[in-house]
Amino acid sequence: MMGARVDHFFSAVQAILNGLLTGSLYALIGMGMALIFGVMRIVNFAHGAFLMVGMYATYVLFQRTGLNPYFGFIVAAIQLFLLGYLFYWGLLKRIQGQSDFMQILLTLGFGLILTDGTQLLFGADYHQINLVLLGKNLHLGRQISLNAPWLISFGIALALGALLYFFVMHTMLGRAARAIAQNPYAAPLMGINVHRVQAFSFGIGAAAAGVAGGLLLPVFYLYPTVGDQFTLKAFVMVVLGGMGSIQGAAMAGLVLGVVENLTSLYWGNEWALAVDFVLFLLVLSLRPSGIFGSQRV
Amino acid sequence: MRRSQLLIAALCVLLGLVAPLIVRSDYVFQVLFRVSLFAALGLAWNLVGGYAGQLSLGHAAYFGVGAYGLALFSRAGIHPWPALFLAVLLAVLFAALIGGVSFRLRGPYFTLATIAFAEVLRLGAKNLVTITGGDVGLPVPGLFVKSFGRSLYLAAVLLTAVALGITAWVSRSRFGYYLMAIREDEDTALSVGVNAARCKLWVLLISAALTALGGGLYGSLFLFIVPDQVFSIDISVEMAIVAMLGGAGTILGPLMGSLILESAAELLKNLFHEAHLLIYGMLLVLVVLFLPEGIVGSLAHRLRRKSAIAVTAFKAPGTVPK
Numbered sequence: 001m002m003g004a005r006v007d008h009f010f011s012a013v014q015a016i017l018n019g020l021l022t023g024s025l026y027a028l029i030g031m032g033m034a035l036i037f038g039v040m041r042i043v044n045f046a047h048g049a050f051l052m053v054g055m056y057a058t059y060v061l062f063q064r065t066g067l068n069p070y071f072g073f074i075v076a077a078i079q080l081f082l083l084g085y086l087f088y089w090g091l092l093k094r095i096q097g098q099s100d101f102m103q104i105l106l107t108l109g110f111g112l113i114l115t116d117g118t119q120l121l122f123g124a125d126y127h128q129i130n131l132v133l134l135g136k137n138l139h140l141g142r143q144i145s146l147n148a149p150w151l152i153s154f155g156i157a158l159a160l161g162a163l164l165y166f167f168v169m170h171t172m173l174g175r176a177a178r179a180i181a182q183n184p185y186a187a188p189l190m191g192i193n194v195h196r197v198q199a200f201s202f203g204i205g206a207a208a209a210g211v212a213g214g215l216l217l218p219v220f221y222l223y224p225t226v227g228d229q230f231t232l233k234a235f236v237m238v239v240l241g242g243m244g245s246i247q248g249a250a251m252a253g254l255v256l257g258v259v260e261n262l263t264s265l266y267w268g269n270e271w272a273l274a275v276d277f278v279l280f281l282l283v284l285s286l287r288p289s290g291i292f293g294s295q296r297v
Numbered sequence: 298m299r300r301s302q303l304l305i306a307a308l309c310v311l312l313g314l315v316a317p318l319i320v321r322s323d324y325v326f327q328v329l330f331r332v333s334l335f336a337a338l339g340l341a342w343n344l345v346g347g348y349a350g351q352l353s354l355g356h357a358a359y360f361g362v363g364a365y366g367l368a369l370f371s372r373a374g375i376h377p378w379p380a381l382f383l384a385v386l387l388a389v390l391f392a393a394l395i396g397g398v399s400f401r402l403r404g405p406y407f408t409l410a411t412i413a414f415a416e417v418l419r420l421g422a423k424n425l426v427t428i429t430g431g432d433v434g435l436p437v438p439g440l441f442v443k444s445f446g447r448s449l450y451l452a453a454v455l456l457t458a459v460a461l462g463i464t465a466w467v468s469r470s471r472f473g474y475y476l477m478a479i480r481e482d483e484d485t486a487l488s489v490g491v492n493a494a495r496c497k498l499w500v501l502l503i504s505a506a507l508t509a510l511g512g513g514l515y516g517s518l519f520l521f522i523v524p525d526q527v528f529s530i531d532i533s534v535e536m537a538i539v540a541m542l543g544g545a546g547t548i549l550g551p552l553m554g555s556l557i558l559e560s561a562a563e564l565l566k567n568l569f570h571e572a573h574l575l576i577y578g579m580l581l582v583l584v585v586l587f588l589p590e591g592i593v594g595s596l597a598h599r600l601r602r603k604s605a606i607a608v609t610a611f612k613a614p615g616t617v618p619k
Contacts, residue, residue: 043405094586100404101352102585105541108534109581116575232416235409274420277413284410285398 010143015261021150023257024157025212029230030237030249030256031164032208038181038244039201042092042103046111047234048227050206053114054080054213055222056122062129062217069129070152073214077207084206088199111231119224127222134218153215160211161250167204168246177201181244209234229273236280299468302549302593306461309552313454317447326446330518332559333453334511339539339551340460341507346537347545348467349500350480351400354533355411358395358418359505361528362388363512365422368435368522377438381513388509389502391418396501400494403483412530419528434523437516449518456514457552460507464548467500476500480546508536531574538577542584544591553592 029051036044057076061067067075087110095102136148168174176197180187188194213227220226237256241248259279260272267275313333320326338360346352366384371377399410422429429435441448467473475496478486487493516522535558543554558580566573588595 041405043409091582091586095589098585098589101408102589104352104354104405104408105537105581106585109578109585112574112578112581116578120569120575232412235412239406239409270420270424274417274424277417277420280413281398281410281417284402284406284413 011265012262014144015265016258017144017146019258019261020254021146021154022261023254024154025215026233026237026257027161027250027253028157028208028212029234030241030253031161031246032205033234034238034241034244034246034249035168035201036205037238038246039177040198042107043100043235044205045104045108045231046114047209048229048231049111049114050080050084050209051213051230052118052224052227053083054210055217055226056118057210058214058217059127059129059222069214069217070156073211076210076214080210081203081207085199085203088202092202093195115224115227122224124224129218131218149218156215164208165247173197173200233276236276239280240283299548302547303465306549306552310454310458310461313457314451317451323446326450328560328563330450330453332555333450333457334514335535335539335559336552336555337453337457337460338508338511338536339543339555340457340464341504341511342536343540343545343551344464344467344500344504347540347547347550348473348480349476349497351497352408353411354408354530354537355395355415356508356536357528357530357532358415359388359392359508360512360532361418361422362391363509364437364516364522364527365429365435366509367513367516368437371438372435377440381440384513385506385509388505392501392505393498396498400497415528415530415533419524422524422528429524432523434521437520437522439520440517449514453514456507456510461548463503468548472496538581541591542580544594547591547593547597550591550593
């Protein structure tokens with residue numbers, strides 16, 4: 001009887017720790033989305049597709065040159081930054097000032113092009129890479145073990161999340177981005193080049209998704225529509241975190257990871273995503289400013 | 298302009314009704330079914346998205362409830378047609394619930410909430426295995442016994458005709474003007490006494506009923522449904538693309554949108570196989586960049602401007618004598 005209770009306790013702790021590990025990657029995805037949403041008020045439906053491109057980029061690098069994904073993600077980040085930057089200058093800038101829905105449709109269309117373009121190039125097959133690391137575990141006591149690749153990606157995600165936070169809070173560009181978020185009409189009057197800052201922010205947001213993709217590669221199956229689930233999750237995080245607050249989105253990412261893992265433990269894996277959406281709808285209808293305060297980017 | 302749109306639409310329906318006299322091939326019937334089904338769905342979406350300006354990307358919820366309702370009620374021993382009626386009622390009930398929550402939100406938050414509801418229903422249908430069969434799916438009864446494909450096609454054309462009739466009424470009624478006022482500026486509409494909440498909810502109920510009928514027909518064609526097919530976000534997106542491509546907030550728009558999108562998709566599917574979503578993506582980007590009012594909307598705009606020029610040209614000699 002006692003032993004069973006202790007086992008329950010340890011499996012819950014295990015689920016929470018696993019949740020924090022997954023959540024750190026969610027946090028990175030959510031921060032990228034929140035940056036884009038905060039600065040441009042754009043709901044980026046291509047976010048998951050960016051993540052998917054980051055995964056494929058890291059995968060191709062690994063296959064061709066043998067570059068470890070934990071270094072390859074840097075290349076993916078640069079590529080995704082350029083992709084986001086060019087997407088802004090080429091398409092998004094042209095429809096500035098049009099309705100929200102036009103922006104949603106444009107990013108949705110771009111995401112479809114990326115996803116189906118990838119499918120044309122690489123096929124719809126599932127891929128997986130094998131790292132030696134995959135079987136390694138860190139044991140804490142007898143009951144709890146943490147998977148090595150998740151631990152590494154946790155560390156990298158934490159460091160990059162802090163870097164992103166530093167960029168937004170303490171650099172000139174980040175300050176300009178926050179100024180635009182606060183008042184898009186006054187910002188240009190203060191000498192801020194709005195398009196340049198927005199393009200840069202969009203690139204950074206896309207790069208964050210790409211990094212998350214690269215870090216997910218060792219622990220996830222790879223297929224063209226892999227990103228779709230993350231687009232919806234990123235919305236959930238942005239809403240939970242308070243629209244456009246990047247530290248809120250980061251917190252929401254960790255919470256989402258823990259909630260999903262606990263749901264899987266008690267109700268089964270198949271309900272995890274449903275709980276995300278129910279949480280999302282509850283927050284949206286009961287507390288639209290999010291649960292982590294209303295501080296903007 | 299409105300009258301000529303109505304005339305063309307009526308002509309299309311008439312052509313659709315006589316098509317079975319000429320067409321014999323089953324394949325062509327299937328394509329025509331898809332065209333008229335998505336014309337009806339686009340028109341249904343257009344009532345909420347085009348006229349009331351509430352941009353839903355969650356209409357798959359009603360589509361799926363229509364299909365699943367038909368399957369579940371007829372499994373309970375009810376004849377398919379009353380079962381379809383009950384399924385539509387169920388979808389309307391869901392619409393009241395979904396609308397009640399999500400219409401309190403505006404702009405992108407509304408759109409996101411509609412997606413979330415449709416996803417919750419999809420996951421529910423996947424996971425409540427004892428009721429819905431989960432990913433294995435459910436059999437759907439055929440709504441017709443004799444000359445199955447042709448009868449279903451004619452039912453889809455009739456659904457399109459009904460949706461057109463409702464759209465024509467909305468475009469000219471007091472109710473429709475309220476909706477357009479809400480679309481243009483909800484706060485101003487509220488301030489002059491339009492009961493925005495009630496208007497939005499009513500139009501969603503109508504739209505959901507039409508969508509559920511479409512879902513029932515769709516399920517009946519395949520005789521089998523799975524959650525990822527009928528509750529898929531792709532259905533919601535396709536409905537929106539059909540309406541936006543043709544022209545949101547016009548009578549003829551969704552009809553033209555469906556005709557172009559579905560026949561193009563069919564042709565390209567045979568050419569490129571898997572890449573038809575790529576075409577949707579490109580079409581979306583092109584429409585947003587170059588035809589934000591849609592095909593019919595842009596044409597109407599241009600014609601109106603031309604007639605406006607003609608009027609000033611006619612008046613000019615009187616007002617500015619040379």
